Amino acid sequence: LAKTTQPISMDSYEGQEVNITCSHNNIATNDYITWYQQFPSQGPRFIIQGYKTKVTNEVASLFIPADRKSSTLSLPRVSLSDTAVYYCLVVRRGGSARQLTFGSGTQLTVLP
Amino acid sequence: GAVVSQHPSRVICKSGTSVKIECRSLDFQATTMFWYRQFPKQSLMLMATSNEGSKATYEQGVEKDKFLINHASLTLSTLTVTSAHPEDSSFYICSARALGGVETQYFGPGTRLLVL
Numbered sequence: 001l002a003k004t005t006q007p008i009s010m011d012s013y014e015g016q017e018v019n020i021t022c023s024h025n026n027i028a029t030n031d032y033i034t035w036y037q038q039f040p041s042q043g044p045r046f047i048i049q050g051y052k053t054k055v056t057n058e059v060a061s062l063f064i065p066a067d068r069k070s071s072t073l074s075l076p077r078v079s080l081s082d083t084a085v086y087y088c089l090v091v092r093r094g095g096s097a098r099q100l101t102f103g104s105g106t107q108l109t110v111l112p
Numbered sequence: 113g114a115v116v117s118q119h120p121s122r123v124i125c126k127s128g129t130s131v132k133i134e135c136r137s138l139d140f141q142a143t144t145m146f147w148y149r150q151f152p153k154q155s156l157m158l159m160a161t162s163n164e165g166s167k168a169t170y171e172q173g174v175e176k177d178k179f180l181i182n183h184a185s186l187t188l189s190t191l192t193v194t195s196a197h198p199e200d201s202s203f204y205i206c207s208a209r210a211l212g213g214v215e216t217q218y219f220g221p222g223t224r225l226l227v228l
Contacts, residue, residue: 023127034216043116043205043219044156087155091216100146102156 004088009107018075020106022088025069033064033071036087038105044087046103075108083110115139116208118220125196126228132192133223135206141186142208146217147179150203162189194226 005023012018024033032051036044048055050062050071061074075082086107115138125131131226135145143164147154159170168181180192189208193200203224207217 036219041203041222041224043118043207046114046216046218049216068147102148103174104155 004090004103006086006088006103006106008104009109010076011109011111013111014079015077018078018082018108018110020073020075020086020088020108021070023070024088024090027068027090028092030093031090032093033062033066033068034091035060035062035073036089038085038087044102047086047105049091062099078108078110080110080112082108084108114216114218114221115212116206116218118204118206118223119124119225121221122224122226124226127197128195130192130194131196131225132190133206134207134223135189135191135220137208137218139223140208140210142159142210143186144209145183145189146207146209147181147189147191148200148207149206150205150222156205159191193225196225201225201227 032049034049035047037047038044048057048060048062050064052064052068063072067082085107087102088103089100091100117136117138119134123131145162149159150156157181158171159174160185162181164183164186170176178194180194183189183202203222205219205222207219209217
């Protein structure tokens with residue numbers, strides 16, 4: 001399954017838009033891109049999932065270019081409570097959990 | 113929707129005892145549940161895949177006799193850490209895959225295990 005690469009950490013200030021980019025050069029046709037958020041001592045929380053172009057929900061937007069080799073999670077107007085680790089995963093439709101591999105994630109720190 | 117619960121949320125036990133952790137999908141059925149372990153400042157590591165009505169599939173390096181998994185129904189999977197030792201102290205997280213559609217896993221809140 002496609003390996004993902006994302007920055008280890010990012011800092012931002014309250015009210016700013018934050019964009020976290022993930023690379024997945026070997027993504028396959030049946031793969032979807034999924035982002036999770038994890039706070040300390042909590043299980044990961046599903047944020048958004050997409051296949052191509054743009055997906056938006058009440059929490060975030062996900063931008064996926066035509067070649068799908070990368071994706072960008074966009075968090076509008078972050079607050080202190082958005083400080084967390086964000087994981088980018090490539091998942092296969094109908095695939096098993098073996099293919100849900102968590103990388104190191106991106107530690108987002110929102111500063112006042 | 114898609115809520116997964118875990119019980120207990122935290123447990124402290126003596127070395128040598130066994131600890132059972134429950135994972136429940138509250139509002140959906142899950143033929144497959146997964147167990148992860150997470151050490152401080154590290155990412156989640158998949159331990160095993162739990163299938164309803166059949167044996168669990170363990171990842172390489174995970175002792176199946178030490179980490180007993182039972183998936184008794186479409187909404188319940190249990191992980192029993194047998195003869196726990198201090199090195200088993202960790203954060204255990206389960207997830208469940210909703211039936212149908214694109215692969216989306218929903219995670220439980222986790223169980224903090226401390227073995228003294």
